[in-house]
Amino acid sequence: MSDLLERLRGRGWRLTAQRRVVAEVLDGDHVHYTADEVHAKAAERLPEISRATVYNTLGELVSLGEVLEVSTDGRAKRYDPNAHHAHQHLVCSRCGTIRDVHPEGDLLAGLPSAERFGFQVSAVEVTYRGLCPDCSAG
């Protein structure tokens, strides 16, 4: 994700300290922070950053396709920087931990055309649920 800032600049982004810090917080694999967590971590480096800017920047990253929004439950959305690798999520029903997983096969193919009701189906999101090793041990 280190070339993210370059890609964004190429698309006309004005490069500000705030945007740089938000992008840096999201850098790394298997990171799925809420907007509030991103704000807290960004504020460690740039204390005056506002919540609105974090929300704006996350929204921009999502609409540019650089980051995925994940709504695992009815709670806060989480942001997944691993947008360039197709993957799905495995969520612990007890503690909410998320792992990226890579199922086999063409997931879209599982939906017969008789079940598509005239929709132009373009994407599929899969969430596996279960207990993580820590929670099932308890």
Place this chain on the structure above:
Amino acid sequence: MSDLLERLRGRGWRLTAQRRVVAEVLDGDHVHYTADEVHAKAAERLPEISRATVYNTLGELVSLGEVLEVSTDGRAKRYDPNAHHAHQHLVCSRCGTIRDVHPEGDLLAGLPSAERFGFQVSAVEVTYRGLCPDCSAG
């Protein structure tokens, strides 16, 4: 879902006008209302019903397994009375319409054990996304 009230009474539910009205609103296929919509429709028949009661009743129906909670996006949860038939959802990316669909095959089998990270995987939720006929026509 017409025998729902009987099932609930059998499980010790006290049968009140409020609960009856909420259950009636949810009755019907392919209905996916938000809590607020359920409240509005319930209030047409029982004007003094409170939001808290609607939330309580929906929560009870969910924990009894009679209704499913669906978080299609980061917005309000929707309630799906079709809980007794395994199904997944097809959501219009533009207008948010939801259809119930029934994919083929064993969806859980798509996740190899090497990708389970020690989780006891017990459920899978699939959301297909695309444009509905109305929105793709525009």
Place this chain on the structure above:
DNA sequence: TCTTGACTTAGACAAAGTCTAATGTAGGAT
């Protein structure tokens, strides 16, 4: 019919996110 514990209510509260008007600034123009 009486009683009681379960149910409902209004409204305060909380969490997550959006919006606005005022202010600041990145980066091209000069």
Place this chain on the structure above:
DNA sequence: ATCCTACATTAGACTTTGTCTAAGTCAAGA
């Protein structure tokens, strides 16, 4: 190098969605 201005940021009010509490109400069994 500096200036300019459209784009970006800020604080905080506001909205939406959902939860909680204390007081009042009622379904259903005794």
